[in-house]
Amino acid sequence: MFDLLGAALPSRLLLGTAQYPSPAILADAVKTSGASVVTVSLRREMAGGWGGEKFWSLVNSLGVRILPNTAGCHSVKEAVTTAKMAREVFGTSWIKLEVIGNHDTLQPDVFGLVEAACILCEDGFTVFPYTTDDLVVAERLLGAGCKVLMPWCAPIGSALGPVNIMALRSMRGHFPDVPLIVDAGLGRPSHAATVMELGFDAVLLNTAVAKAADPVGMARAFGKAVEAGREAYSSGMLEPRDMAIPSTPVIGMAAFR
Amino acid sequence: MKLMVNGEAHEIAATTLAELLAALDYEGEWLATAVNSDLVHRANRAEFRLSDGDRIEILSPMQGG
Numbered sequence: 047m048f049d050l051l052g053a054a055l056p057s058r059l060l061l062g063t064a065q066y067p068s069p070a071i072l073a074d075a076v077k078t079s080g081a082s083v084v085t086v087s088l089r090r091e092m093a094g095g096w097g098g099e100k101f102w103s104l105v106n107s108l109g110v111r112i113l114p115n116t117a118g119c120h121s122v123k124e125a126v127t128t129a130k131m132a133r134e135v136f137g138t139s140w141i142k143l144e145v146i147g148n149h150d151t152l153q154p155d156v157f158g159l160v161e162a163a164c165i166l167c168e169d170g171f172t173v174f175p176y177t178t179d180d181l182v183v184a185e186r187l188l189g190a191g192c193k194v195l196m197p198w199c200a201p202i203g204s205a206l207g208p209v210n211i212m213a214l215r216s217m218r219g220h221f222p223d224v225p226l227i228v229d230a231g232l233g234r235p236s237h238a239a240t241v242m243e244l245g246f247d248a249v250l251l252n253t254a255v256a257k258a259a260d261p262v263g264m265a266r267a268f269g270k271a272v273e274a275g276r277e278a279y280s281s282g283m284l285e286p287r288d289m290a291i292p293s294t295p296v297i298g299m300a301a302f303r
Numbered sequence: 304m305k306l307m308v309n310g311e312a313h314e315i316a317a318t319t320l321a322e323l324l325a326a327l328d329y330e331g332e333w334l335a336t337a338v339n340s341d342l343v344h345r346a347n348r349a350e351f352r353l354s355d356g357d358r359i360e361i362l363s364p365m366q367g368g
Binding site for chain 1: 310342345
């Protein structure tokens with residue numbers, strides 16, 4: 047079991063619920079991946095969509111923990127109000143806090159993020175901040191009351207994978223006791239395995255699964271990659287070196303000369 | 304009374320937020336409401352009095368990443 051802020055979770059994979067071809071495929075992907083948490087949002091109801099009551103029923107039937115987000119919010123006020131609305135609807139004080147600062151990269155407005163985190167932590171929320179890999183911002187978020195950090199590894203939906211391994215390694219090194227979840231930018235199961243091997247506690251992804259040719263198959267692959275990466279990290283990996291070391295014993299070789 | 308509901312202009316006789324929801328056929332425990340960018344709790348909708356020009360958001364659970 048993975049203890050995330052007091053919640054005993056069966057896996058270290060958190061999965062988004064957007065962009066799937068159908069509700070049935072979404073449900074299958076969540077089950078197949080073994081994801082323990084799903085992210086959801088709040089929006090105006092649209093004709094022809096499968097939000098609202100249908101989506102509400104589907105999410106409740108999955109039997110996993112719900113992490114509402116403030117996706118799309120560009121101001122502190124928007125994010126704080128959305129978080130409060132989400133708490134009432136979803137009945138959880140967990141909130142994935144997004145305050146977006148740039149339309150092209152969807153990178154967080156880290157100044158607004160810290161301000162909103164202060165307000166929401168003070169109000170009793172458990173804030174999961176979607177942030178960059180900047181150590182100083184991370185410190186400020188912890189100072190604001192956050193108990194977990196969710197750095198991006200690349201822009202949302204980009205599928206680039208970890209573009210700055212050094213920054214992620216620094217985060218792990220600087221905050222050994224803070225749960226760290228890589229959120230955004232993962233494209234392939236090997237990306238998830240890579241960040242898990244760095245010692246990250248979990249990953250959150252959406253597009254890489256939802257937009258795969260076979261979302262259910264990709265969900266399974268990501269589930270395995272997250273497990274493999276974590277087990278590798280826990281098992282102590284070899285440090286790379288430049289020179290060869292024979293793996294077969296040298297002692298006892300026959301002398302044919 | 305002129306109200307903006309989810310970005311659309313409405314001319315509605317409702318005087319409270321609960322009356323507005325009923326008039327527009329919004330019903331369900333999964334709805335969240337805000338007036339002029341502030342949350343209005345479900346329990347307070349019946350007594351929350353609307354004013355001309357108020358901006359109301361009525362939101363529902365939706366897919367998210």
